[in-house]
Amino acid sequence: xxxxxxxxxxxxxxxxxxxxxxxxxxxxxxxxxxxxxxxxxxxxxxxxxxxxxxxxxxxxxxxxxxxxxxxxxxxxxxxxxxxxxxxxxxxxxxxxxxxxxxxxxxxxxxxxxxxxxxxxxxxxxxxxxxxxxxxxxxxxxxxxxxxxxxxxxxxxxxxxxxxxxxxxxxxxxxxxxxxxxxxxxxxxxxxxxxxxxxxxxxxxxxxxxxxxxxxxxxxxxxxxxxxxxxxxxxxxxxxxxxxxxxxxxxxxxxxxxxxxxxxxxxxxxxxxxxxxxxxxxxxxxxxxxxxxxxxxxxxxxxxxxxxxxxxxxxxxxxxxxxxxxxxxxxxxxxxxxxxxxxxxxxxxxxxxxxxxxxxxxxxxxxxxxxxxxxxxxxxxxxxxxxxxxx
Numbered sequence: 001x002x003x004x005x006x007x008x009x010x011x012x013x014x015x016x017x018x019x020x021x022x023x024x025x026x027x028x029x030x031x032x033x034x035x036x037x038x039x040x041x042x043x044x045x046x047x048x049x050x051x052x053x054x055x056x057x058x059x060x061x062x063x064x065x066x067x068x069x070x071x072x073x074x075x076x077x078x079x080x081x082x083x084x085x086x087x088x089x090x091x092x093x094x095x096x097x098x099x100x101x102x103x104x105x106x107x108x109x110x111x112x113x114x115x116x117x118x119x120x121x122x123x124x125x126x127x128x129x130x131x132x133x134x135x136x137x138x139x140x141x142x143x144x145x146x147x148x149x150x151x152x153x154x155x156x157x158x159x160x161x162x163x164x165x166x167x168x169x170x171x172x173x174x175x176x177x178x179x180x181x182x183x184x185x186x187x188x189x190x191x192x193x194x195x196x197x198x199x200x201x202x203x204x205x206x207x208x209x210x211x212x213x214x215x216x217x218x219x220x221x222x223x224x225x226x227x228x229x230x231x232x233x234x235x236x237x238x239x240x241x242x243x244x245x246x247x248x249x250x251x252x253x254x255x256x257x258x259x260x261x262x263x264x265x266x267x268x269x270x271x272x273x274x275x276x277x278x279x280x281x282x283x284x285x286x287x288x289x290x291x292x293x294x295x296x297x298x299x300x301x302x303x304x305x306x307x308x309x310x311x312x313x314x315x316x317x318x319x320x321x322x323x324x325x326x327x328x329x330x331x332x333x334x335x336x337x338x339x340x341x342x343x344x345x346x347x348x349x350x351x352x353x354x355x356x357x358x359x360x361x362x363x364x365x366x367x368x369x370x371x372x373x374x375x376x377x378x379x380x381x382x383x384x385x386x387x388x389x390x
Contacts, residue, residue: 016379018329021193022202022370024266025256034254037368042247046254053260054189054204058179064201064220065248065256067192067211069168069203073101075246076164076186076205077210078219082107082135087348090127090138090166093356094340098138098166099337099346105137108348111338113355115296117364121148122355124154133158133348139167141185144196144296144304146175149183164188169204172267173199191256196270196302197263199256202248202359219243266370267316270303272370277306280381289388306368307333313361315388320364322387328380329367336360 026198034046054063066072070100082088084106091097092111099109112129115122119142126137141145149165156163163184170180171189181187186209191202205220207213217227223243228234259266284290293308293345310316316332323330336356337343344350366380 013327013379015327016211016329016367016372016376018331018365018367019194020369020371021198023260023342024257024370026261027255027256029207030254030258032296034250037250040250040254041102044253045251046250046257047248048299048356048362050253050259050260051204053205053257057263058182058206060179060182060187060208060346061210061227062216063211063348064205064216064246065253066203066205066246067248067252069166069188069192070097070101071244071246072188072203072205073097073164073166074104074244075106075216076221077101077105078242079109079186080136080164081218081384085103085133086133086135086249088136089126089134091335092336092351092353093119093142093344093360094140094166094337095168095230095334096337096342097168097295098140099343102136102138103342105344108133109337109346111343111351113353114142114359116146118142118147118296118299119359120145121208123148123151123155123284125260125261126152127228130155130159130161131348134161135165136162138164138166140168141170141173141180143307144169144171144173144180144302145293146170146180146183146265147172149175156168162186165206166342168203169195169302169304171195171219171302172263173302173304176298177300179381182208185209191252191259194329196266196304196372197256197259199248199252199259202256204233215241222248267302269370272366273368273377274303274306276299276377277366277368277381280377281308281384284385290384303368305365307363307365309333309359310364310388311360313358316364319384319387323380323383326379326383328383331362331365333365334360 022222051063086107088102089110165187168190187206189204191199222332223241226237229237
């Protein structure tokens with residue numbers, strides 16, 4: 001057995017995880033209430049409360065809670081009527097669900113590069129990516145910083161395309177004062193335990209174009225007109241369209257509602273954590289030893305994550321190991337989808353995306369969660385500084 005004094009991790013103090021789920025208020029009480037009310041399968045009182053909260057706070061036409069953000073993206077693909085022969089444009093620097101949702105319908109993916117500043121889809125490359133087969137554009141709001149939505153929407157309108165926001169990381173963030181998720185025809189939110197507002201798993205489909213509302217209800221309920229039946233609009237419900245079981249359980253909604261009540265406190269705390277990191281690492285950026293996140297003036301970020309960009313890809317494995325030896329968990333992020341085996345299979349054309357490939361190799365995410373303490377941030381800052389200045 002290794003003596004504690006010769007074990008760097010043991011000597012470094014308590015472990016600082018990359019993420020830690022949290023309870024902010026009445027989540028557990030609300031779960032008990034959901035059980036006592038006897039409606040656990042979804043679309044009960046807490047589902048209605050959550051949906052109304054988002055619709056009112058974010059100015060969205062309709063919110064449908066789902067069991068995951070992946071489910072909301074899959075519903076979006078169905079609503080967009082994409083299929084074999086269609087193309088969907090999106091960044092390669094994103095989670096696999098963004099592409100899977102449309103590839104599952106038979107669409108080809110047209111991957112485009114990202115901007116060097118926000119790491120979002122580069123809107124200046126859209127025009128050359130659009131073909132007669134293009135059906136939709138899927139911008140991803142990376143790290144809760146908005147993509148350039150005015151330009152994206154204008155290009156989409158000019159070409160008759162649909163816009164689906166992947167706002168998995170964007171809950172509570174804004175673009176020119178408007179909530180992310182309220183800017184495209186459709187949008188998908190995530191409440192996974194790594195997100196700002198959590199429910200373990202969970203998501204929501206945001207509908208900003210009313211022509212999609214009725215069909216979205218049908219798709220979400222296994223392709224049946226069940227919602228119309230319960231509203232008394234039909235005397236029985238039956239199978240009328242494609243669909244699947246996309247509803248969130250009432251337990252998920254109950255936990256989420258407890259988080260929604262604490263939204264302002266959660267967002268304020270995360271922004272304080274973000275600012276503390278930025279201030280503590282600013283000198284390293286000034287010295288050219290790393291680059292900090294960039295948020296344009298028109299974007300109100302939600303402090304979803306804190307990442308650094310290292311000057312050279314070969315530094316990252318060493319820094320991850322250096323932090324691990326000090327009981328600090330750090331993680332890299334996406335492997336570019338267009339470089340993966342599946343990405344090459346679903347891509348409409350082979351592409352080289354230099355910014356995406358470069359960022360994918362140099363980006364490192366630091367611990368960032370609601371209950372992260374100042375002294376723990378100091379340990380992270382000190383460890384990063386020690387590695388990069390040694």
